[in-house]
Amino acid sequence: MTGIAIPLESRVRYLKRRQAEINDLMDSEAAPEVLLEKAQKIGHQVKGNAFTFDFADLTDNAKSLEAAALKKDIIEVLTFARALMAQVEAHLSTLV
Amino acid sequence: MKKLKRLLVLSHEWNVFLVLLIIISISLFSWWTVKVHLEKEWQARLDFEMGKVTGVIDREFYGYGQALMDLKAVFQVGGIFNSKEFKEYIESTQVLRRFPGMQGIGFAQKLERTEFSDLEKNMRTQGYEDFKFWPDSERSLYTSITLIQPEDWRNKKALGFDMSSELIRRTAMDKSLIENSLTISDPVILVQEDAEVHQRGVLIYLPVKKIVQAADAQDPKDALLGFSYAIVRINRFFNGAFGVPEFYNEKINYRIEIFDKKMGTTIPVYERFPSREGGREIPEFSRTYQAKVFDKNWTIHFEPLPHFFNWYERYIPILFAFVTLVMLSVIFVALWSTQQFLKFSERHKNSLSQISKNKSEEIALFRKLNMVKADLSAAIDGDSIFDRFCMHMSEVFGVDDCVVFVREQKGPYEKRFQKILNVFPDFLPIPTEFEDFLSEGILPSRAQDENEARALDLLSNETRALLADHPYYMVGAVLHESGKKTSVLVILRGPENLCDSEMKEYAIQRVVGQFAMSYDKAILLRRAEDANFMKSSFLANMSHEIRTPLGVIVGYSEILADEELSPQEKEAIGKSIKRNGKELARLIDDILDISKVEAGKLHFEMAQVNLESLIHEIKSIMEARAIDKKIQFNIAKLSNVPSYVVTDDVRLKQILVNIVGNAIKFTEKGGVKILYKTGTNEAGEQYLEFQVQDTGVGISEKGREVLFKAFSQADVSTTRKYGGTGLGLALSKRLAQLLGGDLFLLESSIGKGSTFCLRIPLKDLNQGTMLTMRPEVTSMKREGLEDSQRDIDWVNMDLKNLLRGTRILLVEDSEDNQEIFSHFLRGAGAEVQIAEDGLTAVEQAFKFNPDIILMDIQIPKMDGREATKKIRQKGFTKNIIALTAHALHEELQSTLEAGCNGQITKPVSGELLLQEVYFYLNHRSS
Structure with missing residues (x-):
């Protein structure tokens, strides 16, 4: 069985979108509720498709981000968002 | 009050009779008082009636005397009248009309013997042609009736009659002459009377004399x-004065008599209501009155007639007495009852106060019982329940120590709790029959009655010796709530009087x-908590278990993408992926399967099976694993086993693979054997038995308890060491x-290995039936999928053309997923249409007409389930596969119910x- 490779540009786009989203999250001056909602969405999304884009290592931090958002713990949210961002940027630097 | 009580309580029985006597006396006295009062009333009433009678008699006779005296005066002054003058005089005085009781009034002229003929001549000249002096005889005085009024036919008969010729008349006349006063004769037969009816009468005489000087007389x-x-x-007199006697209209009867002194006899004059019988009794209530009538004394006896009394008067005394008697009797009975009660109270004073005390204690105990039960039912942990139990038993019943044994099903009594008491062994050998005695109540170790002694005889000598040291009490309880029979035996060490009342015994029970x-x-x-914990553990394990092969597959798949691999490497990778x-x-x-078993939706297809072929298949599967682990694997037939x-x-x-797989997994050295044979159970039914023996790690006592429970392994370290979900044995047993058979652990020894035994019924081929249950669309489809998965050779698949020409509607809101999924799908040759939300999906399902729809569940506007339902309602019949982030049974079930054919987990x-x-x-x- 011959595997189907994931296009590099798709993976890069994926990372850049995450990068933009996490930046938006961290720089946001929106109300805490909005911030938590964004964090939960990012966490859930990365948890659900990082593996598909072959970034399985992002999953754990994404899960933690989602859980922190559900707990409404903003400090934890920002902590995991930074960690996720570091991973995203590391992958980007490798790919680009 | 105390004096009265003492009087009543301490008196003897005869006092009762004294009181009765007093009551009767009071009743008699009341009767007598009323009677006397009534009699006085009656006397007064009788006096009044007598007065009326005597008054009339006096008045009448006084009038007669007055008339005679008037006549005397007239004759003395004016001489003797002739008959005409006399008639005129009498009419002028109206004496006959005034005194209607008088028969007549007349004059008897004195005669000498020589004057008889002259008188007769004279009278005849006056018109009395038949006048004749009579009777003619010798006597000292001759008189002849010459005048009489009224001159009716009756009185005329008396004319000429000499009244002195008859004794009674002459006696009265002589007396009248001598005393020169009014005299009255005794009753005589009147000459006026006819012969048939003799009417008696009395005559009143008054002498008429010439007026002479006293000296000449x-x-x-x-x-x-x-x-x-x-x-x-x-x-006539009495009828005229009082009317004709009417018995029922008159109140009194009276009888008039004259006592004749000379003769010493009583001469009756008149009786108002003569008695028919001669010897009539004199009534109890009567009066006698002496009435002076001229020279005679008339004795008048009065007696009441029935009409004299008012109808109720006769009954008043007895009624009064009766009422008094009844009232006093009621009072007496009340007093007597009180006396009896007080006597009873006095006699049973101590026992009554004891009963009262006991009742109070029982009520208090009952209240405590409710409190204790509530407290025990509030506890949820075994140890805390026992602590509370001990505390309450000590506080309420004075039980200083206790121990609890529990027997599950038919096992031995195992010690579960003990306070301080440590004389009893961990297991008590107690026969089942003993429980029958425990169910009857509390069984004391120092048994008193025969029944209890018989119960204790059932115990072993050792147990009896232990129980004999102290006063122990055994209480039993049997429960079935946990689905199996659990017998609880509580042994209490308490005071001698622990069960001295039924209430206490009841409360303890x-x-x-x-x-x-x-x-x-x-x-x-x-158990529920354990089960929950096991399930949570299982979920954690499952995640790990799924990831492991998945990770390998994914990893090798990526490596395969590298086209620089040698064919050998590719083949090895392909095998690994396949495995x-x-x-x-x-x-x-x-x-x-376990989900289906739990939901009761597992299906079986019973059919004729070639046993040898099946054994061969198992061998071929398992042998490879055994070889991998470098252990032996053997199969042996122990008896004549049918081929089919x-x-x-x-x-x-599935069962055999599971238990043999387990055996291989847990065996590091030695080997695994499958022994199979036929046998017959107690009911005479034949079965086929597979024994799977291994020389593995063995299973501990604790591990055996949870061996066949879902989501559990012998211990958590097992999971870490050997992997697995813990589902295998639970599923296999179910x-x-x-x-129709069973799977159980035949024997096991730590470090030496275990033997599992699988039994299935050995059915006659002719009885083979298809046990397929009603077709469940989803389950059937799943079965199809599973079969397919087993059959596909993935290694040789060409992914680039895998989906060539297939139209796929990808319903996905995530831009990333849209991009990557469509990339994969298009890379496999499919034509992909993307819908971003549920509404678009419904629309595109019919516009694009896909061969399959991949439906994300969490999408905007209309979620995946709703969209699927709509699409199905509109008639879409091809596959719709859910894309979900959860692989839970509930999630799968809800997507299937919405109309999806299956799901792909992200x-x-x-x-x-x-x-x-x-x-x-x-x-x-579809």
């Missing part, structure tokens, strides 16, 4: 002119019963039971996505 007869007299016919019930509930709760794929499929099979059996070969194979790799789509397209036609 030598003999009264010399101056005598005659006698004026009045005739009183007795009946209730408390023990509540303790046992609470304990049982605590056990159930702990891990199968492992993953088996895992999913187990999860789905009726069973579900897939399930039987499958064996559903096949995250998913490109290859897995293509495989799934391919399977559904090729093996799951």
Whole structure:
């Protein structure tokens, strides 16, 4: 069985979108509720498709981000968002 | 009050009779008082009636005397009248009209013997032609009636009659002459009377004399002119004065008598109501009155007639007495009852106060019992229940120590709790029959009665010796709440009087019963918690178990993408992927099967199965694993086993693979053996038995308890060391039971190995039946999928053309997923249309007309389930596969119910996505 490779540009786009989203999250001056909602969405999304884009290592931090958002713990949210961002940027630097 | 009480309480029985006597006396006295009062009343009333009678008699006779005296005066002054003058005089005085009781009034002229003829001549000249003096005889005085009024036919008969010729008349006349006063004769037969009816009468005489000087009067007869007299016919007199006697209209009766002194006899004059019988009794209540009538004394006897009394008067005294008697009797009975009660109270003073005290204690005990039960039922942990139980038993019943044994099903009594008491062993050998005695109540170790002694005889000598040291009490409770019989035996060490009342005995039984019930509930709760914990552990394990083969598959798949690999490497990688794929499929099979078993939706197809072929298949599967682990693997037939059996070969194979797989997994050295044979159970039914023996790690006592429970392994370290979900044995046991047999652990020894035994019924081929249940669309489809997964050769698949020409509607809101999924799908040759939300999906399902729809569940506007329902409602019949982030049974079930044919769990790799789509397209036609 011959595997189907994931296009590099798709993976890069994926990372850049995450990068933009996490930046938006961290720089946001929106109300805490909005911030938590964004964090939960990012966490859930990365948890659900990082593996598909072959970034399985992002999953754990994404899960933690989602859980922190559900707990409404903003400090934890920002902590995991930074960690996720570091991973995203590391992958980007490798790919680009 | 105290004096009265003492008087009543301490008096003797005879006092009662004294009181009775007093009551009767008072009743008699009341009767007598009323009677006397009434009699006085009657006397007064009788006096009044007598007065009326005597008054009339006095008045009448006074009038008669007055008339005679008037006549005398007239004759003395004016001389003797002739008959005409006399008639005129009488009419002028109206004396006859005034005194209607008088028969007549007349004058008897004195005669000398020589004057008889002259008188007769004279009278004849006056018109009395038949006048004649009579009777003619010798006597000292001759008189002849010459005048009489009224001159009716009756009175005329008396004319000429000499009244002195008759004794009674002459006596009265003589007396009248001598005394020169009015005299009255005794009753005589009147000459006026006819012969038939003799009417008696009395005559009143008054002498009429010439007026002479007193000195000249030598003999009264010399101056005598005659006698004026009045005739009183007795009946006429009384009828005229009082009316004709009417018995029922008159109140009194009276009888008049005259006592004749000379004769010494009583001469009756008149009786108002003569008695018919001669000897009539004189009534109890009567009066006698002496009435002076001229010279005579008339004795008048009065007696009341029935009409004299008012009708109720006769009954008043007796009624009064009766009422008094009744009232006093009632009072007496009340007093007597009080006396009896007080006597009883006095006699049983001590016992009554004891009963009262006992009742108070029982009420207090009952209240405490409720409190204790509530407290015990509130506890949820076994140890805390026992602590509370001990505390309450000590506080309420004075029990200083206790120990609790529990027997499950028919096992031995195992010690579960003890306070301080440590003389009893951990296991008590107690026969089942003993429980029958425990159910009857509390059994004391120092038994008194025969029944209790018989119960204790059932115990072993050792147990009896232990129980003989102190006063022990055994209480039993049997529970079935946890689904099996649990017997609880509580041994209490308490005071000698622990069961001295039924209430206490009852209370102890209730408390023990509540303790046992609470304990049982605590056990159930702990089991539920354990089960929950096991399930959580299972979920964690499952995640790990799924990831492991998945990770391998994904990893190798990526390596395969590298086209620089040598064919040998590719083949090795392909095999590894295949093995891990199968492992993953088996895992999913187990999860789905256990879900189906729990939901009762597992299906069996009973058919004729070639046993040798099945054994060979098992051998070929398992031998490879055994070789991998470098252990031996053997199969041996121990008896004549039929070549064909009726069973579900897939399930039987599944069970055997499971238990043999386990045996291999847990065996590091030595080997695994399958021994199979036929046998017959107690009911005479034949079975086929497989024994799987291994020389593995063995199973501990604790591990055996949870061995066949879902989501549990012998211990958590097992999971870490050997992997696995803990589903295998639970599923296998349930499958064996559903096949009509059983799977159990025959024996096991730590470090030496275990033997599992699988038994399935050996059915006659002719009886083989299809046990397929009603077709469940989803389950059937799933079965199809599983079969397909086993059959596909993935290694040789060409992914780039896998989905060529297939139209796929991808419903996905995530931009990333849209991009990557469509990349994968298009890379496999499919034509992909993307819908971003539920509404668009419904629309595109019919516009684009896809072969398959991949439906994300969490999408905007209308979620995936709703969209699926709409699409199905509009008639879409092809596959719709849910894309979900959860692989839970509930999630799968809800998507299936919405109309999906299956689900793909995210995250998913490109290859897995293509495989799934391919399977559904090729093996799951709608």
